[in-house]
Amino acid sequence: MKKLQLLQTGWAGLLVVAALAGCSNSNNPDKQPGSAENEAKPGEGIQGRTITFVTGSHPWVDVIKPLIPQFEKETGINVRIQGYFEDQLTQKLTVQFTARSETPDVFMYRPLQEGKLFFQSGWLEPLDAYAGQDAEYDLGDFSPQSIRSSTVDGHLAGIPIVTEQQILYYRKDLLKEAGIEVPATIDELEEAAAKLNHPEQGVYGFVARGQRSPLVTQVSSFLYSEGGDFIKNGKAAINSPEAIKAFETYGGLLRNYGPPNAINMSWPQASAFFAQGKAALYTDANSIYRALDTEESKVRGNVGFAPFPSGTKGSMPYNITSWGLAINPKSPNKEAAWAFIKWASGKSVMLLTQQAGNPGPRSSVWKDPRGTIGFPEQLAAVFRQTVNGGIDHDRPQTVDVAAAREQVGKIVQMVITGETDIRQSADQANAALQALLDEEAE
Known part of the structure; x- marks a missing residue:
């Protein structure tokens, strides 16, 4: 694995060490997502589990926070939230992952900015099996561009929540x-x-x-x-x-x-x-x-x-995923973390986040008249026209x-x-x- 030389920020040295450390534990491209080695067995008890959710500073978070008590009540999973400004978030995650920490369990990240580095360093749990084998979740409802924005080396590295x-x-x-x-x-x-x-x-x-x-x-x-x-x-x-x-x-x-x-x-x-x-x-x-x-x-x-x-x-x-949700491969609570992502990116919750003005990737929400009430009428029409077109990246990959x-x-x-x-x-x-x-x- 090449030695990453990220010299563009004041904490570049930290990223170099982090990337090198991650390389020794990077995802094996031959390992199938959902294997016992990588993922918790479906059906394991998740009630009473506590997961740590690390967020960036974004209006989407402002909508999700008041809804989390309902998720906790319905699932029995406790959610501990930690929030950081956008420029601090990558630093925080890098430090945690370099230390091989089991937390956070689930976190927000920017797929096109950090996705490739994080995935190749072994810091993103492949979610193909979680999302693809759950008919109720309906992964096909997500726009193709949003999924491609969140895919690295052929694997779904995160779930889109906000698109642009x-x-x-x-x-x-x-x-x-x-x-x-x-x-x-x-x-x-x-x-x-x-x-x-x-x-x-x-x-x-x-x-x-x-x-x-x-x-x-x-x-x-x-x-x-x-x-x-x-x-x-x-x-x-x-x-x-x-x-x-x-x-x-x-x-x-x-x-x-x-x-x-x-x-x-x-x-x-x-x-x-x-x-x-x-x-x-x-x-x-x-x-x-x-x-x-x-x-x-x-x-x-x-x-x-x-x-x-x-x-x-x-x-x-x-036409990109600007923010996604991902799971830490070292988390002991992967099933609980997936339950949270499934809820936060599900159709009903995404309808609520989109109504608050956060454009999402689900086609069904855009087709629902309630899904556009958070936007000016003319802008909503443009959204509907462009949501399934365009190019899935906005910077060099x-x-x-x-x-x-x-x-x-x-x-x-x-x-x-x-x-x-x-x-x-x-x-x-x-x-x-x-x-x-x-x-x-x-």
Whole structure:
């Protein structure tokens, strides 16, 4: 197993040690999920068991917490909750798993950010047998993209609970005043941004994430819609003609029609800028809508929602699992942990979490009229249109995601800051990404 070199964060050294320690206990690809060695026997008594549930800071958790006493009453399982901010969660889990701790039993994680590292380090219990053999659970009700987002090396590593797709936000009033139709293509998006760009009036044509790492997820939909991807057939592809076009388009929108400080914006800054009425068009995750619908928002009631505009290959936005639930392979309470996941991601509870504005992966909940009451009507229509389409990842699918994002982000930032020819830089970044892939394959 290769030696992971994660050098992108202040606690990178810890992750290196953690990954190395996990490698010696990594999941055997030949071992069948659900084997006696990996999983508790079905039917073992779970009443009276206590499980530790570690969560991130997310609105989904705010809905689940008040419901847990009912779960405890119905199952006899006691749930001990520990919550952490998102940036602390990975650290906490890494420390626990490196120490081969039996807790937490069940935990929230980000499949596309941590899934590959966690699974290959032996920190995610394969859930194929648990979910696939339970007809009542109805795994087929989950969107294919959400399942693929949560699958590593052919195994279901976690259960999707919150999904995201990239969409277009627009100012209804500004488009109406200018006589502009809602952009349906990326070309139309650029044309509309140019016409609606009035910096002298304090309104820019376009805003989106410009920070190096955060922008990667949002440029991905531009990339896919041009027929590209970060990695194709196992090879880095961020210097392909399709990638160059997508990066130049996204970066050009921010350079030509975005705010001067766009390069410093992640989603909180970009959404706040749009909410302050300072931009006409904004592309980001559909879950961001809540930040635009506050009492402080100056665009409240004037925000429109539309599917991501089409590129050369059509509209191909990312459609991902942003948060999932997983089981610690060292837990002595796997059956109780699965009972909790089955409940928390079941149809009835997912209906409640979705009604509170947390978009989920179950098709039946989206088809239920009650499943969309937590969203503006127009946004719900876009959700229903996009929930079963798009691409199942929004960043390079590597173990060292941070390093891969760095290579993509720096190319786009060159465009934002005025570089006119990024081909040589893209070639260099592609070589660096390929070196990363080769190292991880060793």
